[in-house]
Amino acid sequence: MAVLAGRNADIYLATGSGTAMTGEATTSLGGNVYQITDAARRAINPNASLTVLDGSTPIPSSRYQVAYGSGKIYLQAAPAGTVTVTGEFLTLSKVAQATDWTLDVQPVLEEVQVFGDSWKSRARVGGDATCTFARFYNDNYFHTSATSYYVINCYADYAGGVRWMFGAVQNSMSVNTGENETIKENVSFSVHGVLDYVNT
Numbered sequence: 084m085a086v087l088a089g090r091n092a093d094i095y096l097a098t099g100s101g102t103a104m105t106g107e108a109t110t111s112l113g114g115n116v117y118q119i120t121d122a123a124r125r126a127i128n129p130n131a132s133l134t135v136l137d138g139s140t141p142i143p144s145s146r147y148q149v150a151y152g153s154g155k156i157y158l159q160a161a162p163a164g165t166v167t168v169t170g171e172f173l174t175l176s177k178v179a180q181a182t183d184w185t186l187d188v189q190p191v192l193e194e195v196q197v198f199g200d201s202w203k204s205r206a207r208v209g210g211d212a213t214c215t216f217a218r219f220y221n222d223n224y225f226h227t228s229a230t231s232y233y234v235i236n237c238y239a240d241y242a243g244g245v246r247w248m249f250g251a252v253q254n255s256m257s258v259n260t261g262e263n264e265t266i267k268e269n270v271s272f273s274v275h276g277v278l279d280y281v282n283t
Contacts, residue, residue: 093238094178098231101128101171109166115158117166125154128171129232129250138164150277152248184216212274220266225256244283250275
């Protein structure tokens, strides 16, 4: 297995208003998972309304989950017709002056022990993730966009396309400095929707 150098890593993101797409075609990946066919339109804008259609019938949002970073729709049941997407897509750009990022992925566990059990038992009921990155302070972008949803790509190897893609909501932003030091900024996010991994 090749060892990846940190200098090849990067982080890209986008938020705010995007470009409208109507009746955007999808491709079936099997297992009731559908992905927007046009790779340039797969970063679905979490800030905009989204409609997933089975033929001409809108699918209730309670019956699917969205991977905002990779343009995938995870349906609970097989569709009767062609799956299309109406909403907005974003164009991601490189985060200025970024120096490092951390992605923590963990299960959501619920205790399921009953009377008489002497040890706790747990069941995995979902997944969760948080992302934090640091950069040299550049502007007040994350202060003014604090209430927005984002689409984020965390690259382990930008040239090789090794990355984690996800929608996110900002948790916090901090700026720190000291005498004779550069000003640094740390931004933290929680995942929104499905976290996807790509190695292409």
